[in-house]
Amino acid sequence: MVVGAIKTLILGANGMLGFDLCKAFPDAIKLTHRELDITNRDQVLESILRINPKLVINAAAYTDVEGCEDQQELAFQVNGYGPGYIAEACNKIGAILVHFSTDYVFDGSKKEYVESDAPNPINIYGHSKLLGEKKIIESMDDYRIIRISWLFGTHGRNFVETMLKLSGEIAEVKVVNDQFGKPTYTVDLAHKISELVELDPGIYHITNDGICSWYEFASSFIRNAVPCTSEEFPRKAKRPKYSVLVNTKIEPMRHWKEALKAYLKERNI
Template sequence: MAAAEGAVAMTFSNILILGAGGMLGHDLAAVFPGARLCGHKDLDITDEAAVKAYILDAKPDLVINAAAYTDVDGCEDDPGRAFAVNGDAPGYIAAACHEVGARLIHYSTDYVFDGSKTEYVESDEPRPINVYGASKLLGEQNIAREMDNYLIIRTSWLFGRHGKNFVETIRHLSRTNETIRVVTDQVGKPTYTMDLARKTAEIAECPPGIYHVTNDGVCSWYEFARAFAPNVVPCSSDEFPRKAKRPAYSVLVNTKTSPLRHWKEALEEYLNTTVNVP
C-alpha cells in the first residue's frame, strides 16, 4: 500500500506545511519536497484573521498542519496557550481550508484517551485526563465542525532527528548520571517521525476521517529506554510525579491502513543517523 514519496505531489499541486520548523515538520518537508514551508515566524496560527489571509493567498489544495504546543507539563501551567494553539487554531485552519477547497491533514495524539483500556481504535470515545489531551481533542472537534475533507492522524511517543525528544533526553542523562529512573507503568507505541511523514503521503490519498498511525510494537517508557540506554532503572509513576497526569495505556491500534515497521527497527535507523549528534 505504501506510496512513493513523490506520488502525492502528482495529485496535489500546491501543498502547504504548517509547523515546518518542528521535528515532524522537517521530515514532512523531505517527503513533500515541493511544498511551501511555513513556520511560527511566518504565521501565528492563533490569529484567525492572519490564518485566513495566509491560506487564501497561498491557495493550497493540501494543507498539512504539524504545528502544535506539545509540552505536556507546560500545558498544565499555561492552558490558555494550549487551547489557543492546539484547540482553536486547527479550527481557524480548517475554516480557511474549506473556503479555498483544500484538504487538511492534522496530527493529534494518544493522550485524547484516558488509559482505562489497553488499546484504542479510531472509533473509541476520547476521554482526556490532562490539558494537553483536552486541547488536542478540541482541535479535532473544531476541524470536524468546520469541514468534511479532513484527515486527522493520531500518533504517539514521537522521536526524530530534528528536535528534542525522549530518546535524546535519556541518552544525555545516561552519559551524565550513574542511573536514570524511567517509568514502567505507562505503555504505548514509539513512533519515528520520518516513518510518520512517509505514511502521511499515503494517507493523503485516503478517505476522510481519523487514522491511528504509530510504529508497530508495544512497550513501556522503561522498555523503550532500555533499548538504547544501559543504565536505566524502572520506577512507578508515583515515584516520578509530573504536573500532568499520563494515561497508563495509550496504545493506538491502526485499523485502516497497512502497519509501519516495528519501533525497534525504526530506532536502530534513528540511532545510526544521530550517533555523532551531541
C-alpha cells in the same frame, strides 16, 4: 491523485515532525510559527487563501505536556482553536487538511484504543488536542486527523535524546515502567502521509508497530535505565497508563525497534 504533484502547504515546518515532513514534501510551501501564527484567525485565513494550496499539512502544535498545565490558554489557542481556523480556510478553498492529534485524548482505562473509541483526556494537553479535532470536524469534511504517539526524530527534543543525555550524566536513569504506548519515528510518519491522503476522510491512528513501556523503550538504547512507578516520578500533568493506538484503517508501519535503529544510525550513535 499524485500527492507530490499538488500544491502543498506545511505549517509548523521548523518542528521535529515538520522538519521530516519538509524532507518528505520537498516542493511544499513551508511556514514556521514565526511566519504564520495559527492562533490569529485573520492571518490564517489571509495566508491560506492567498497561497491557495490543495493540501495543507498542519504540524504546528504546543506539545509540552507539562507546559500546557501552566499555560492552559496558550494550549487551547494553539492546539484547539488554531486548527479550527486552518480547517475553516481549507474549507473555503476546497483543500484537504492533514492534522496531527495525540494518544493523550484517551484516559488509559483500556489497554488499546481504536479510532472509534470515545476520547476522555486526563490532562490539558489532551483536552486541547481533542478540541482541535472537534473544531476541524465542525469546520470541514475533507480532513485526515492522525492520532500519533511517543514521537522521536532527529530535529528536536524527544525522549530518546533526553535519555541519551541523562545516561551519560548520572549512574542510574529512572524510567517509568507502568505507562505503555507505541514509539513513532517522525521520518516514517512523514512518508506515510502520501498514502493517507488517498484514503477516505476521517480519523486515523498511525504509529510504528510494537508496544512497550517507557522503561522498555529506554532500555533498548541505554544500559543504565532503572524501572520505577509513575508514583515514584510525580509530574504536574497526569499521564494515561495505556495509550496504545490500534490502527484499523491503513497499512502498519515497521516495528519501533527497526525505526529506532534507523534513528540512531541517522544520529551516528
